[in-house]
Amino acid sequence: MMAGLNGDAAAHTALLRQLSAYLRAYFKGQLFRIGQGPTEAEDLCQETLIAIHTRQHTYDRSQLLTPWVHAIARYKLIDYLRRTKAATKDMPIEEVEEEILSNSDSSAVESRIDMVALLAQLSPKMRQSVQHVKLDGLSVREAAVRCGMSESAIKVSVHRGLRALSLLVRQRNSS
Amino acid sequence: MKTDDLINMLGRNVEPVASQKLRNTLVIALAFGTAAAFCLMLAIFSMPASASGEHFSLKLLAPAFTLSLVATGTVFLFRSARPGKTRTGSLFLIGAPFLALLSASIVALVLASPAAWSGTLFGPQWVVCLICIPLFAVAPFVSLIWALRKNAPTNLMQTGAITGLVSGALGATVFAIPHPGGSIPFVFIWYGGPIILCTLLGAILGPRLLRW
Numbered sequence: 001m002m003a004g005l006n007g008d009a010a011a012h013t014a015l016l017r018q019l020s021a022y023l024r025a026y027f028k029g030q031l032f033r034i035g036q037g038p039t040e041a042e043d044l045c046q047e048t049l050i051a052i053h054t055r056q057h058t059y060d061r062s063q064l065l066t067p068w069v070h071a072i073a074r075y076k077l078i079d080y081l082r083r084t085k086a087a088t089k090d091m092p093i094e095e096v097e098e099e100i101l102s103n104s105d106s107s108a109v110e111s112r113i114d115m116v117a118l119l120a121q122l123s124p125k126m127r128q129s130v131q132h133v134k135l136d137g138l139s140v141r142e143a144a145v146r147c148g149m150s151e152s153a154i155k156v157s158v159h160r161g162l163r164a165l166s167l168l169v170r171q172r173n174s175s
Numbered sequence: 176m177k178t179d180d181l182i183n184m185l186g187r188n189v190e191p192v193a194s195q196k197l198r199n200t201l202v203i204a205l206a207f208g209t210a211a212a213f214c215l216m217l218a219i220f221s222m223p224a225s226a227s228g229e230h231f232s233l234k235l236l237a238p239a240f241t242l243s244l245v246a247t248g249t250v251f252l253f254r255s256a257r258p259g260k261t262r263t264g265s266l267f268l269i270g271a272p273f274l275a276l277l278s279a280s281i282v283a284l285v286l287a288s289p290a291a292w293s294g295t296l297f298g299p300q301w302v303v304c305l306i307c308i309p310l311f312a313v314a315p316f317v318s319l320i321w322a323l324r325k326n327a328p329t330n331l332m333q334t335g336a337i338t339g340l341v342s343g344a345l346g347a348t349v350f351a352i353p354h355p356g357g358s359i360p361f362v363f364i365w366y367g368g369p370i371i372l373c374t375l376l377g378a379i380l381g382p383r384l385l386r387w
Contacts, residue, residue, distance in 0.1 A: 005192045013186030020178050046181050051327070051387070053185045057196035058257045058327040071258035075329040079386065115180070134184045155190075 005056060016049055023048050023073055030077055040080075043173055048076045050166045080173070118168050125149075126161035133158050197256055197326055204322035205249070208315030208342065212349045215311060220353035234356035237366050241351060243272040244344035244370065252319070252341055255334040256326040269340065273367060280360035300354065301365045308369035309376075312339075312346030316377065320384050328385055335381015336374050343373025 004012030027041035027048075051072055059068050115135075119127050125147075132143035133154065140158075144151045193199075247269045284292060319338045328334040347366050357365070 004189060005194070007189055007191035009186055009189040012189045013182060016182045016185060017179075020182060024178070042178060046178055049178070049181060049185065055258075055327045055387075056192045057194075060257055061194060067259050068257070071260070071329050072327065075258060075327075134187050137187055140188055158188075 126157045129157040130161035200322045204318040208318035211314035212311040216349045237351040237362045241344045241347040248341035258327045258329045276363045280363040283359045304365040308347045311349050312342040312373045315342035315345045331382040331385045336378035339377020340374040343370035
């Protein structure tokens with residue numbers, strides 16, 4: 001986490017990957033009890049990862065990491081339950097079993113979020129910036145040259161774009 | 176979207192995170208809100224002439240009370256901007272200024288004759304207190320909510336209440352500048368009351384405004 005906070009991309013990715021496994025297990029366990037499947041858990045897992053990424057600055061470097069992550073995960077879970085309200089899905093027991101068996105391969109689970117469709121809802125400037133910097137893997141400078149914008153403008157629109165995306169994801173999940 | 180793709184996306188072009196960011200946003204919001212409330216006060220009352228000598232100690236009572244609330248409240252505000260549990264036990268620290276002033280005003284009322292009670296309770300401009308303190312609290316409240324939304328409070332009701340308390344106390348501090356001041360029971364009721372009102376409003380509005 002420390003290396004990630006200081007700007008080490010590899011360490012940050014490794015951390016997110018480790019956390020995603022932990023979060024997936026946590027959400028699956030919690031959601032299973034109310035009869036929701038791995039897809040919802042995956043949605044929540046991704047939402048939490050985005051939250052962890054965009055709110056890194058709220059982590060107090062003198063404290064332990066796990067309670068911080070857990071607090072965010074718990075908040076996202078409660079928020080999810082509150083906004084879906086439905087909470088319990090009526091489902092015959094045989095179907096549940098079938099669904100669990102058919103979805104047991106955890107790595108293959110995709111959330112219902114379609115990145116392309118979401119990107120299309122952003123403004124052209126934000127979409128371009130996010131696409132270049134985050135999806136195509138250009139450096140900020142390269143993206144700036146390609147879009148004809150200043151580097152700080154790219155950074156700002158990437159930041160805003162990610163924020164807008166997480167909002168869209170949330171709206172999607174609650175509808 | 177696969178989670179792995181998301182992780183790869185988030186992991187590209189990582190930038191160092193400023194460790195002071197949380198503190199800075201909150202401090203900026205506090206300063207901005209206070210300044211806005213101060214300007215509003217100037218627009219309504221215009222700057223008062225220097226405090227008159229005889230009421231000077233009474234005039235200091237209200238700011239001392241409200242500033243102690245701002246100080247204790249701000250400590251908790253900074254804590255609740257981070258995810259995780261705030262130790263609620265120490266929340267009672269906020270109650271300390273209230274308790275101190277309550278006991279002092281009871282003593283003052285007991286010492287005074289019952290006939291003078293209504294005079295001390297309904298001091299100068301009590302209606303103005305009731306209206307202006309919440310009014311001056313609006314700007315700090317809005318700017319603090321804005322700042323907290325950039326952070327990650329997890330107990331929204333409690334955070335909202337603390338935000339309401341701090342902005343109410345800030346509004347009262349600003350209001351105390353033009354106000355002539357009053358007796359101890361007066362300050363307790365007509366300064367403390369509106370601040371508690373702001374706290375309650377914050378607790379109600381918090382869960383709606385602070386979601387992230």
